[in-house]
Amino acid sequence: MDLERSPLALPFPDMPAIEGVTLRVGRAGYKNWDRADLTYAELSKGTALAGVFTRNVCCSSEVELGREQVKLGQARALVVNAGNSNAFTGYRGREAVEQIMAQVAHHLDCKPSDVLVSSTGVIGVPLPKDKAEAGIARVLDAPEVSYEDAARTIGTTDTFAKGATATAMLGDTKVILNGIVKGSGMIAPDMATMLGYIFTDAAVDPAFLQQCLSAASAGTFNCITVDSDTSTSDTVLAFATGKAGNAPLAGFDDAGADAFMAALHDVCRQLAHLVVRDGEGAQKFIAVNVTGAESDESARRVGLAIANSPLVKTAIAGSDANWGRVVMAVGKAGEPADRDKLGIAFGGVWAARNGLPLPDYDEAPVAKHLEGNEIDIDVDLGLGEGRATVWTCDLTHGYIAINADYRS
Amino acid sequence: MDLERSPLALPFPDMPAIEGVTLRVGRAGYKNWDRADLTYAELSKGTALAGVFTRNVCCSSEVELGREQVKLGQARALVVNAGNSNAFTGYRGREAVEQIMAQVAHHLDCKPSDVLVSSTGVIGVPLPKDKAEAGIARVLDAPEVSYEDAARTIGTTDTFAKGATATAMLGDTKVILNGIVKGSGMIAPDMATMLGYIFTDAAVDPAFLQQCLSAASAGTFNCITVDSDTSTSDTVLAFATGKAGNAPLAGFDDAGADAFMAALHDVCRQLAHLVVRDGEGAQKFIAVNVTGAESDESARRVGLAIANSPLVKTAIAGSDANWGRVVMAVGKAGEPADRDKLGIAFGGVWAARNGLPLPDYDEAPVAKHLEGNEIDIDVDLGLGEGRATVWTCDLTHGYIAINADYRS
Known part of the structure; x- marks a missing residue:
């Protein structure tokens, strides 16, 4: 199977020699x-x-x-x-x-x-x-x-x-x-x-x-x-x-x-x-920034729960500002979290704060951000000073094609 | 979006009334x-x-x-x-x-x-x-x-x-x-x-x-x-x-x-x-039977690691007897396991035992089993008496279509 060069590829940098x-x-x-x-x-x-x-x-x-x-x-x-x-x-x-x-x-x-x-x-x-x-x-x-x-x-x-x-x-x-x-x-x-x-x-x-x-x-x-x-x-x-x-x-x-x-x-x-x-089938590069956790390690675990959620990853693939799926992923992480303190933003625009959708939430800039291929998700747990950033890619038909449509 | 009836659907059973x-x-x-x-x-x-x-x-x-x-x-x-x-x-x-x-x-x-x-x-x-x-x-x-x-x-x-x-x-x-x-x-x-x-x-x-x-x-x-x-x-x-x-x-x-x-x-x-x-996009019903774990709960966790692995689920979707992916999933479960005691079977046919591929492993009946839509994966950890069965479905283009190709 010949794989196409990832749309997120970067050029190889100039590298000096290293003695030894x-x-x-x-x-x-x-x-x-x-x-x-x-x-x-x-x-x-x-x-x-x-x-x-x-x-x-x-x-x-x-x-x-x-x-x-x-x-x-x-x-x-x-x-x-x-x-x-x-x-x-x-x-x-x-x-x-x-x-x-x-x-x-x-x-x-x-x-x-x-x-x-x-x-x-x-x-x-x-x-x-x-x-x-x-x-x-x-x-x-x-x-x-x-x-x-x-x-x-x-x-x-x-x-x-x-x-x-x-x-x-x-x-x-x-x-x-x-x-x-x-x-x-x-x-x-x-x-x-x-x-x-x-x-x-x-x-x-x-x-x-x-x-x-x-x-x-x-x-x-x-x-x-x-x-x-x-x-x-x-x-x-x-x-x-x-x-x-x-x-x-x-x-x-x-x-x-x-x-x-x-x-x-x-x-x-x-x-x-x-x-x-170069993630299999990746079309979008996603940064999940978690703040307000009880510890940095807790923030990392919450970030990984979001980044590993098939429903979050497919939502981003579909350019869908589906923050309900992010709520779900936070809740299943097994880490301290309080539904009523939770805030979620896409591309820096907050969709929900303190456990409630924002009444003046403007989806237009969010929709534009999600059409791009560098996505930022911010999650504020509102509990402490712990923070972490986790990086992932979206889940697309390409992933299924690479892993299921081919017989080893 | 109209969803087609799952190919794994069963008819609704006759149900008697219940007084009260x-x-x-x-x-x-x-x-x-x-x-x-x-x-x-x-x-x-x-x-x-x-x-x-x-x-x-x-x-x-x-x-x-x-x-x-x-x-x-x-x-x-x-x-x-x-x-x-x-x-x-x-x-x-x-x-x-x-x-x-x-x-x-x-x-x-x-x-x-x-x-x-x-x-x-x-x-x-x-x-x-x-x-x-x-x-x-x-x-x-x-x-x-x-x-x-x-x-x-x-x-x-x-x-x-x-x-x-x-x-x-x-x-x-x-x-x-x-x-x-x-x-x-x-x-x-x-x-x-x-x-x-x-x-x-x-x-x-x-x-x-x-x-x-x-x-x-x-x-x-x-x-x-x-x-x-x-x-x-x-x-x-x-x-x-x-x-x-x-x-x-x-x-x-x-x-x-x-x-x-x-x-x-x-x-x-x-x-x-x-x-x-009725799992989203499901084409195959998969039973993961784990035996030989240190406890039943440990067996359940290993079973879930296998059942949740996108690589295992896509392999089954592709009718691929990819037991290497099952090994990987066992290893990442975070539960007691010993690579050199591990056995893996598809449809009751053992592909690997004691950490080694079986030399006389016959893939023909396995390939036939995997072409069907009721799949059995057996994993024997060889450590103790703990056992559990976990059920899941395969991961297909249908899942991506339902969750990414649609805007909420």
Whole structure:
């Protein structure tokens, strides 16, 4: 099935090189695709590593191993397989990952645990070891490619290549952060997952890099949803080569730590938005802003209940200012809420306040806002200071076409 | 929008009369419908009452009042408004309900708290008091109608009238249980909710009737889902007129209590299935059987995660034996599960066992099963003795058409 480029796609940004990061792509032939399906990133010695992973308990071997590797805090290489998720494949799947780690470690003369592996695609088919081995041998000799090429190669049913970049000043030293990501739902025909990789030349202590990545993910990757279906392979990794030469960051009190954190958050937010913009069947990009909750976490849960509601998502697809469905979603979230304090706005225009429709509510500007493809929903719970923003896309015939009209 | 009759519809069953229950329908004109929209059930003195209600915290005044009335345990009448849910309408909505209660109480010379009111339809528009008053006056004089007429009148976007009946022997006394229900999702254009009513001539103590109804709902109404969207008005009420003349049931040790409970459970299960069979856009009826969970409640949550997964529902719509999506849904349920003990079957044929695809898995009978419109998914978690069955329908273009292609 050929998928059309999402109407919400953004152009790939210009990305500067990052010293210590070398990207290559090649072809293992996991599927009958007429394109590269194997991505390899070589990282200079001393690169710090951090990662966050899916909470799905039926996760892949790659995720299980990755969790252990992140504790060691260092990396020399990343391998990404596209077309086969290697999830739910038992010991045979794990052997395939360990083979890739050993093969690359031998090439780089490093420890296997320094080699990170991710895979997305079909669930339940062990990654074929012979194809992996031959593919790795080829990719190690392949020419260097751009971040855009790498972003395209890690994709599966993605309709456009996704990347984001930012810089930060750490004292007098400018550091670069480049990120690439793939994903557009739990995903299409047998495919699965969001994978994100962030590369920086900043020098960052692994433990602090992990702290920064976890914090940045909480308000970005963990605040997006396409279809409420949590993949078995979701992974975001951050690699810091340290080649920029700044004094290594080890805590939030260090000079430049705030700037680095802000830049990392910026890249994570951009990447997270790009995944939503490639959501299956998406025609509209929706931001749900929840304020007045008892806590930020409560606000996030209410936001996710709204963003995951099929009735809210179809209403937005139909450009329908159906705030009754938003009321319903708030009420079912299982979080503190008081019907008689609730306010709801579309595009900044309040339709209801204090649990009552506003008598002077003017639907004309709201209807105009909803005809567009960047939708804002504001929900004020009127209880406390908790707030969160959650991003999603609408639910359209395109989603059904991608997921039901096709036989795996 | 005219909706086609669901392909999963069942014929309305023959229902015997129940002594002490008189049904009438009339027209209040809440919407521009060319049909009755007001249902009235008169109940003989001494009728016991029980009820279960939505857990949505943004519930309607009808639900708030109903919760209090159920504690009193007695009822003389039921009024059901169709076309306006009266939810999110503040004090004006509450006044309309209280007016109806007072009007009917005056007519019957009973307490207002003996009059139950339900409403479904548009959210956010106070029920118009003048239309309600005139409608009630008319319906009190209207001729008696059948359960099928009443079932049709309580409906909103339902595509067929839904009812179920059962009998039980309490010692030498045969008692009848008749139930009607409406609903097909949180529901279509601005509509909302499942409403269910069960009438019996059995003599049952209100507290015990509540115990029975709560227990029966747990494994029936609380185990169905169409789109994961919990309505603001969901209500199931049970009325026991006592006219059968059995020795009143007051506890599970009473003779005949087991038979009554079994018949009540049977009616609730049938009614719950009928709601799924009228699920918006439904083409297939799906039973998800979860075994081997740590507890029954854990099994129910895993079942709901599967039944609510858009990717599982679209796979079934596409007749696709995509067990990888079931693995994903089990993993995201947040319940105890072990990937390497998991088994998944479609139509009784196991595709995976102990976390691995079966090498001799024969997809032919599975493909045939999935082409049908009654689908069984079995999931064995391999951990304990907990089990549950959850019922749902597939997610099709019809759901999108009903909910997105129409402007409210």
